[in-house]
Structure formats: structure tokens, C-alpha cells
Amino acid sequence: MPRLFVIRHGITGRSDIPLTPNGINTVSSKSDQVVGHDKVREWDYGDYEGLKPHEIKEKNPTWNIWTDGCPGGESVEEMTARVDSVIARIREVHRRYVEEGLGKRDTLIFSHGHFSRVLISRWMEFTPALGTHFNFEAGGIALLSYNHGSLKEPSLNGLNLYAY
Template sequence: MPHRPMPRLFVVRHGQTEWSVNGRHTGISDIPLTDRGVEQVKATAQKLVGEGKLIDPKNLCTVFVSPRQRAHKTFHLLFENAEKVPDHILTEEAREWDYGDFEGLLAQEILERRPGWNAWKDGFPGGESVGEMESRVDHIIQQIRAYHRKYFEEGTVSRDVMIVAHGHFGRVLTTRWIGLPLDQGTKLTMDAGAITILSYNHNTLDEPSITALNLSSLLL
């Protein structure tokens, strides 16, 4: 097998929205980016996206994008100066955790209704359970690893995959990528507009790893 650099997955959280600032649970609600959110994504694109940069469009074999406008807009802002927008798939599999009865509520408001509630253990009534969320994320991970195998073992696709999605989704995906129980996601941070890089250790696809966590344009 020819030596190839390890494939990567770029996990992008959409830029700031009014509800992300306020701390409201934003699942199915189609909330737009704020002006600040647009600036965040453009700053990240300027520093990280482009030929010869960390995220080189020609190295992306595909991008999974949540259909919510805050994610879809983030994707197009990231590549607005690219010669060609990477191939991408709008998919509900990359949507945010369905918050059900708790959509639009603050954590404090949820706890007033249901004392002791923990999203990572209890899920969301009227929305997705912990098991449903884990199953959905595990399925999209399988699809990503299929692309990575085609690149690493066959050289038939480009090196990298990207997901442009949401905060809880990204934390769940990062947790499941390295094989931890979903409730360990509470230990991770994923700021609005931030990027996490997932890959593999020791030149084998059998050892999924976290390469960089929560890269933000504010820190670059």
C-alpha cells in the first residue's frame, strides 16, 4: 500500500446565532447567523481555508452539511473565495439534536420544569433520546470512515471529509469518534464558528483520535 497521510475529518460548528448567544436550545428552529457569526466564519476562512492551507478545497472529497440555514450559510461562507465549492451533501443526518419539548428553552428553564435533568443521560422528551442520537451519529461516522478507507487503502478519493453542523451534534460525534459513551460529550467544548479535527493514530484506521479541538478564529 502506498504511504499516504492519514485522512482527516473537519467538524465545523456554524457561526454565532442570536440563540447561541442567549443559550437557547436550537434544534429544528431555523435561526440565521448574526452579523458577528458571519464575521467569525469569514475570519476562519481567511486563515484556514484555501490552497496550501489547513483546509484545502481540493483535498475535500465530500462535505456533509446540516440543512438548517445557520449551517448551510456557514458552509458557503467558508468557501466563498474558493475557485470551486467542494462537493457537498445536505443531510438531515447532520442536523442538531432534536430538543423536542425543550426547543428554544434555556437550561435553567428546563431544570425548573424537570429538576435533575441531564441531556447526556436523559435525552429530550418529544425529541431524540440518547440512544437515537447516538445511533444517528454512529451511522454518519460509518459513512465518513468508508470515504477514509477509499482514500487510505485505495487512493480513489481525496483525503479529507468535512461536516458543517451544530454544537451538540459535534460534541456527540467527537465523543463517538473515539469510542466513548455519549455522556462523555459533556466534557467537550465546541464554540460557535469553531473547528475540531479528527483523524487516526499510528498510521492505522483502527485508532481514531482527536487531532485538534475547538479551533476558533478568535484564537488564530
């Protein structure tokens, strides 16, 4: 069955840190395989961008990103819709591979912590808020696939896998 590998990098927020020359060369050599990054960006923190958790709690003591979203940024519904659109795109790639023998078996996403946790939750058709229960460590790898040889049974096959 096709697999989706999700790698959580260690950058927080939406800061746009440029690639190193080695990173540019690596991406350029794989450009025909890279889909793009716009939809897998981190949750838009809006008014809270750049603030540490304790600073946000000083402004809004009851704030919870999983239920409240971010003022001036993305709501839970907007984040869900964005993640769901990524999942739909991946599932179409997987469907074509399984049903038509087209394309490649596996897909790979590099993403941020909150995006990744929402992706895992939505992949398994859970609410986004369940993402808070997935401790997806920086540099960790998640493996998502399907049970019983069925594209209708999405599964989490591994979390915080590492290549040593």
C-alpha cells in the same frame, strides 16, 4: 492519513435560518462536494425546543441531556445511532482513500454544539455522555483523524482550532 474537520457554527436549536445570497452562491459553487446536512442536525430537543437551560430545569430539575435525552425529541440512543451512521459514512470515505486510493483525503462537517460533541466522543469510541467534557466553542474547529497510520485508531488531534 485522512482527516475529518468539524466546524461548530453558532446557531442553537433546530431553527432553520435561511442562507444569505453569498451563502447560497458559496454552497452552489461547491455543490458537487457537499454531501448533505440532514444527519448532522442538532439534537432534537422535542418538548424542550426553544427553551433556555434554566427554563428546562424549572420543568425538570434533574434533567441531563447526556443521560436523559429529550422528551418528545431524540433519546440518547437515537442520537447515538444517528451520529454513528455519519461516522460510518465518513470512515468508508476514509477507507476508500487509504486502501483504494479513491476520493479525497479530507472531509468537513459544519454542525451544532451537542451534535459535534457527541460526534467527537463517538469518533473515539467513547459513550455519548463523555461529550459533555468537550468544550467545543462556537466557531471552533475540531480535527479528527487516526493514530499510527491505522484506521482502527481514531483520534482527536485538535479542538477549538481557529483560522486567524
